[in-house]
Amino acid sequence: MALMRRLALTLAVLALPLLAFQAPPKKDTTKPATKPAATKPAATKGTTPGKAAAKPAEATAPEAPAGPRVYVAPFKGIWGLDIHPELCQKFVDDIKFKKPDLVVFTLDSQDLKEGFYTAERNEDGTGVFEDDSQRRMLKLLDEELRGTPTLMWVQDSWGFSTLLAFAFEDMYMKPGARLDGLGRIAERYGVEDPQVLAKFREAVVAIANGFFEVGGYDIMIGRAMMRPELKLSASWKGRDLVWSQDADGTWVVDGSEKGFAAFDAETAEDLGLADGSASDLGELMFLRGFREFQVVPSEQEPSMGAGEKISTDWTKAWNRAFEQAEELWQESRSKLQLDAGKYTDLAKRNYEKIVELLEKNNAAYTKWRMTRHPDLNQLKDQIERWKQEQIARNKAKKDSQGGSGTGGGRGGRGFGSPGGPGGG
Amino acid sequence: MTQMTTVATLLASLIAMAPAQTVLAQSTSPSTKPPAPAKSSAKATTKVAAPSGGKAADDAEDKKQIFILPLEGTVGIQLRAKDMHTIKDMANAAGPGQIVIIKINSNGGLVLETPEIQAALMGIRDGGHRLVAWIEKAISGGAFTAMYAPEIYFMKTGSMGSITRIAGQGWVEQGAQEWEDAVARTCEMGGRSGYVGRAMVHAEDLLSYDVDPDTGKVTFYDTLEGEHELSNAKENLTFNASNALKCKFSSGTADTLDDLLAAMGVPEGQYEVSEAGNKVFEKWKRTCEQCEKEVPELFRQYQLGGTGTGDGMVVLGKRIDAIKKLLEWWKKAPEMLRYEMQVPEPEQLEQQLEQLKYQQQQARKQRDGAGN
Numbered sequence: 001m002a003l004m005r006r007l008a009l010t011l012a013v014l015a016l017p018l019l020a021f022q023a024p025p026k027k028d029t030t031k032p033a034t035k036p037a038a039t040k041p042a043a044t045k046g047t048t049p050g051k052a053a054a055k056p057a058e059a060t061a062p063e064a065p066a067g068p069r070v071y072v073a074p075f076k077g078i079w080g081l082d083i084h085p086e087l088c089q090k091f092v093d094d095i096k097f098k099k100p101d102l103v104v105f106t107l108d109s110q111d112l113k114e115g116f117y118t119a120e121r122n123e124d125g126t127g128v129f130e131d132d133s134q135r136r137m138l139k140l141l142d143e144e145l146r147g148t149p150t151l152m153w154v155q156d157s158w159g160f161s162t163l164l165a166f167a168f169e170d171m172y173m174k175p176g177a178r179l180d181g182l183g184r185i186a187e188r189y190g191v192e193d194p195q196v197l198a199k200f201r202e203a204v205v206a207i208a209n210g211f212f213e214v215g216g217y218d219i220m221i222g223r224a225m226m227r228p229e230l231k232l233s234a235s236w237k238g239r240d241l242v243w244s245q246d247a248d249g250t251w252v253v254d255g256s257e258k259g260f261a262a263f264d265a266e267t268a269e270d271l272g273l274a275d276g277s278a279s280d281l282g283e284l285m286f287l288r289g290f291r292e293f294q295v296v297p298s299e300q301e302p303s304m305g306a307g308e309k310i311s312t313d314w315t316k317a318w319n320r321a322f323e324q325a326e327e328l329w330q331e332s333r334s335k336l337q338l339d340a341g342k343y344t345d346l347a348k349r350n351y352e353k354i355v356e357l358l359e360k361n362n363a364a365y366t367k368w369r370m371t372r373h374p375d376l377n378q379l380k381d382q383i384e385r386w387k388q389e390q391i392a393r394n395k396a397k398k399d400s401q402g403g404s405g406t407g408g409g410r411g412g413r414g415f416g417s418p419g420g421p422g423g424g
Numbered sequence: 425m426t427q428m429t430t431v432a433t434l435l436a437s438l439i440a441m442a443p444a445q446t447v448l449a450q451s452t453s454p455s456t457k458p459p460a461p462a463k464s465s466a467k468a469t470t471k472v473a474a475p476s477g478g479k480a481a482d483d484a485e486d487k488k489q490i491f492i493l494p495l496e497g498t499v500g501i502q503l504r505a506k507d508m509h510t511i512k513d514m515a516n517a518a519g520p521g522q523i524v525i526i527k528i529n530s531n532g533g534l535v536l537e538t539p540e541i542q543a544a545l546m547g548i549r550d551g552g553h554r555l556v557a558w559i560e561k562a563i564s565g566g567a568f569t570a571m572y573a574p575e576i577y578f579m580k581t582g583s584m585g586s587i588t589r590i591a592g593q594g595w596v597e598q599g600a601q602e603w604e605d606a607v608a609r610t611c612e613m614g615g616r617s618g619y620v621g622r623a624m625v626h627a628e629d630l631l632s633y634d635v636d637p638d639t640g641k642v643t644f645y646d647t648l649e650g651e652h653e654l655s656n657a658k659e660n661l662t663f664n665a666s667n668a669l670k671c672k673f674s675s676g677t678a679d680t681l682d683d684l685l686a687a688m689g690v691p692e693g694q695y696e697v698s699e700a701g702n703k704v705f706e707k708w709k710r711t712c713e714q715c716e717k718e719v720p721e722l723f724r725q726y727q728l729g730g731t732g733t734g735d736g737m738v739v740l741g742k743r744i745d746a747i748k749k750l751l752e753w754w755k756k757a758p759e760m761l762r763y764e765m766q767v768p769e770p771e772q773l774e775q776q777l778e779q780l781k782y783q784q785q786q787a788r789k790q791r792d793g794a795g796n
Contacts, residue, residue, distance in 0.1 A: 132529070135560070135581055143680060195588050195595040198627040198660035203531075203563045203586035206662035210581030213665050377720050384728045391732030 067292030068101035072281065073307035076108040077315055079127030079161040081363045083109060085137040087314045092144045094306055100296050103150040104284065105141075105168070111159035111181055127159040128366055129188065131207050134160075138167055138214060153284055154265075154274070159184055163211040166222070166273075171215070172284055173265035173274045180262035182208070182225035201227065217273065218243045224254050224261035232261045234271055241272055318363035325354045325368060348386040351379050487694060490523040491515055492558075492681070493701035499533025499565035501759045502712055505540030507704050512548045514700055520552030523695060525684070526573065528557060532564025534763065535589060535603075545572035546613070558684060559584050559674075563662070567624060571610040575675045577684055578665035582677075585662030587624040600626070617644040620673060623654065623661035631655040633671050642672045715753060715760045719767060722746045722753075737791070740784045747777045 073091045075083045095103055111126040141150070152168035158181035165171055165179055173179075185208050189200035209222040220243045224232035233249025234241050247255035251271065254261035268274040278284035285293045298309035328350040335343035355376060358365040369375060374382075493511045495503045508526070515522040526545075548555050549572070557573035559582035567584045570576055578584070589596045589603045596603075604625040611621030623631035623646075632650030634643045648656065654671065655661040668674035676687035681697070729742030754761055754770045761767040768776075 131561070138581060139679075191593045193593065193595050194658075195627055195660075196590050196593055198658060199564070199586045199588040199590065202660045202662040203583065206583035206585065206664050207561060207563070207581075209664050210579075210583060213580045213582075219664050219666060380720075381724060381728075384724050388728050388730075388732030392734055395732070395734060 066294055067285070067290045068294070069098075069296050070281075070285065070293045071095055071098060071100035071103045071296045071307055072106065072305045073103060074106045074108065074311045075161070075164065076106070076155075076311060078122070078125045079109050079111075079159055079164075080130060080134070081125060081128065081318065081367055082311075082315045083107075083127075083161060083164070084314070084318075084363050085133045085140070086362065087311065088137045088140050090310050090314060091307060092140050094310060095145060095148065098296050098306060099148075101149070102288070102293075103145065103148055104153055104281070105150060106153045106155055107157050107161060107165055108155035109157055109159060109161035111184065113158075125367065125370070127161060127184070128370065129160045129184070134163075135210065138164075138211065141167070142214065151275075151288075153278065154179065157181070162225070163208055165215075166217050167211040167214045169216045171268075171274045172287065173268055173277045175265050175277050175279055177265045177277075178262065179264075179268055179273070180260075182222070182262075183228065183260035185226040186228065186260075220245050221261070221273075226260065228260055229257045230261075231255055231257065318361050318367075321357045321361040321364035322367050325357045325364060326371075328354050328357075329373065344386055344389065348383055348390070351383045351386075355379050355383070487696045488521050488523065489515070489518050489698045490525065490685070490690070490695050491698050491701045492525045492527060494527045494529070494705040495566075495569065496529045496705070496709070497533075497712070498763070499530055499541075499569065500537035501533060501763050502709070503528075503530050503533060503537075503566070503569070504708065504759065505537055505544045507708060508541065508544035509547070510704050511701050512544050512551065514698075515548060515553045516551045521554075523554045523556065523688075523690065524548050525556045525558050525701075526569070527560065528562045528566050528570055529560040530562060530564075530566030530569070532566055532568075532586075534565070537565070538568060538606075541569055542572065542610070545569070549574070556684075556688065558678070564588070568607060568610060571607070571614045571616075571621065574615050575688070576614075576668070576673065577676045577678050577687060578663070578668055578674045579679050580665050580677060582665050582668075583662055584668065585624040586660050587621070588626065588660060604629070616673065619644045619646040620661065622646065625660075627660050628657050629655070630657060631661055635671075640672075644671075711757050712760055712764075715757045715765065719750070719753060719761065719765045722749050726750075737784070737787055740780055740787065744777065744780050744784065747773050747780065751777070 071094075073095070075087075077083060109127065111122050113120050113122050150168065151170035151172060152165055153172045153174065154165050154177045155174045156177045157165050158178055160182070162179050162182050185204055186201075188204040189197060191197050191200060205223060205226045208226060209219045212219050212222040220232065223245065224230045230245055231247045232243065232245065232253040233247050233255070234243050234251045234253065235249040236242075243249075253263070253267070253271070263271070263273060265274065265277050269277055276284075276287045278287055281293075281295070285291075295305045296307075298304045298306045301309055304312070332343075332347040332350040336347050358368055358376060365376070491511050491514060493507060495507070497503050511524055515524055545555060554575070555573045556575045556577065557570035559570060559576060559578045561582065562570045562584040563586050565587075567587050570584060576584070587607050589600065604622050607621040607625050608618030609621075612618045619629070619631055622629040630646055630648050631654040632645050632648045633652050633654065634645075634650045635641070635652075636643070644650070652671065654667065663673060665674065665677045669677055676684075678684035678687045685695075723746070726743050726746035729746065730738035733739070750761070750767055751770055751773055754767070754773070762769075767773075
């Protein structure tokens with residue numbers, strides 16, 4: 001196929017098997033230029049709720065002591081696996097049914113667990129970038145939840161997941177949280193030819209920058225976070241913050257030509273990307289002007305929030321499917337190594353179960369492919385081979401029994417004879 | 425065993441076929457099929473675009489139509505000029521003044537499809553219809569396709585550009601200038617500066633622009649002399665919604681159809697949204713999905729079907745059946761089989777089929793002879 005495509009002059013199908021998005025639409029204005037001035041006077045910089053105390057006191061409605069019904073929807077874990085369009089669909093369906101006053105999406109996803117000098121890849125796995133499916137996720141959040149107030153509260157984000165944070169106009173951070181790791185986008189354009197590099201790079205960066213557009217953030221920020229050679233700085237012009245793709249601004253975010261721009265909670269807040277920092281949900285609600293609120297509970301487990309229950313169940317379900325498939329795979333391998341002839345039937349049954357599990361669970365299959373297993377077609381090929389071997393064994397057995405026991409049959413007609421199917 | 429060996433050899437030879445040269449030479453055939461009858465367009469129209477109220481609502485027969493054709497996937501495979509021709513004929517049948525919106529989500533594809541795309545889209549314009557491109561993702565061939573539309577709207581997540589011609593992961597240097605010229609011309613056909621198209625093709629082509637503070641008129645430069653830089657010597661232009669809008673390359677930003685129609689200034693009550701385009705798209709999408717599912721099964725059947733029986737006749741029967749079904753797929757989805765599924769050309773399959781039938785015939789004779 002690669003050869004065929006190579007020879008057929010391609011206009012340029014981007015080799016972007018894993019990329020693209022679309023997200024919840026918000027305001028049309030670019031966020032950095034307008035938002036900081038409107039929501040964050042210099043006096044509010046910082047993370048303590050006390051700095052915003054005037055707002056909650058003013059906003060608390062005495063006639064509504066119970067406060068708003070808040071639906072907390074956690075996006076937690078590996079981007080593309082735990083954080084998946086199917087989970088998003090479940091959230092959206094539940095939110096539309098429960099009709100909360102406010103939806104708080106949380107984001108907690110790290111491909112890199114520690115700081116720079118002790119950086120370690122997340123041993124549970126790293127994010128997968130599939131642009132079309134992840135853009136569908138954003139469309140869901142946007143179009144299906146239009147009219148429902150939503151916000152993003154970033155617990156920590158390092159990797160492709162950071163794109164999701166920037167798809168929300170109303171973003172809050174947890175103290176110490178990161179908006180980082182978009183350098184992973186560079187994995188998608190690592191080719192030598194400078195023309196092709198430019199083509200792939202600009203395409204993938206623009207596709208990813210779609211998230212920034214949805215949130216209303218300047219795409220210069222996204223570029224600097226995805227292209228190491230680009231710098232980023234910001235300057236105040238009056239009450240507006242103006243971004244520039246150089247290090248000439250008054251606030252230099254990234255003055256290097258070799259590193260990717262990133263933000264910690266404090267910087268994100270100071271530069272108006274985030275509306276504030278909150279250590280817990282109570283503090284977040286306080287920042288939003290609510291002293292009291294109710295988390296929409298799960299019907300099955302009232303001690304849990306509805307969104308938390310959905311998220312936990314989703315992660316458990318796909319992991320269970322993957323683990324079952326992996327166990328079946330390992331059992332097949334070990335048994336076949338022990339005695340291929342004896343355990344073929346077991347292996348075939350296991351493979352059939354694996355196919356069934358993976359066809360039903362996209363996230364499990366994605367991890368399956370990431371962990372270097374044969375794909376579904378290869379599994380099906382092997383199943384068919386074993387099936388034919390089984391048919392052959394059964395036939396041989398039957399023939400053998402027939403020949404010795406009854407002398408019947410048709411004299412071996414139809415198989416095994418060198419001259420062709422006529423045999424005998 | 426000899427027969428099995430023969431079959432295995434035939435299989436190997438079958439799989440070894442699929443010469444790329446032949447594929448190239450015949451690649452234009454998919455787009456030459458006649459379009460669907462225009463008659464179907466009226467029936468497919470079921471949904472009224474927006475509540476119009478009053479007299480206009482009663483004049484449904486007088487309403488113009490809005491055809492929305494989703495164009496997704498690889499240009500020349502899932503995204504086909506053939507479907508554009510179909511919509512063109514439907515629009516023509518409804519008379520001049522219809523609106524055709526092509527909603528693009530593509531990473532690009534085959535250059536081979538471009539002449540037919542041009543014929544279809546310019547045919548829509550020549551028919552007196554309003555052609556609009558709505559961009560979800562228009563990379564490479566997807567961008568080239570959108571260029572024909574005089575009006576381009578972006579979704580917020582939209583991206584458009586990167587039209588450098590490549591093969592695999594290498595730049596196609598031969599004919600590079602001609603390609604750039606062709607993209608520039610296409611850009612101009614859409615009423616835009618050719619400099620924009622050139623900057624999408626080769627990194628060294630620069631692009632900047634100025635906006636006249638009084639008139640708002642945008643002037644593009646193939647240098648960096650403009651106030652606003654869009655592409656320097658190391659970059660390949662790919663727009664997002666915001667920078668496309670600022671330089672007026674885009675006519676507006678809209679995420680939903682309602683938003684789009686509002687941005688387009690479509691007057692309420694005078695148009696109705698046809699479902700025909702979506703039906704054309706869904707039908708082909710289903711075919712492609714079915715093809716992706718069934719063709720590997722047919723290969724499996726060809727390779728392994730009946731082998732466990734040890735009966736050469738059964739094996740031959742399975743393989744003949746598989747080839748016949750593959751030939752049926754060639755009629756239904758030639759683009760998929762040629763470029764996506766690596767299936768040998770139909771002529772080769774026909775030859776193979778004849779050989780297998782001959783073998784089957786000989787085997788029958790042999791068997792019947794032995795039986796007698």
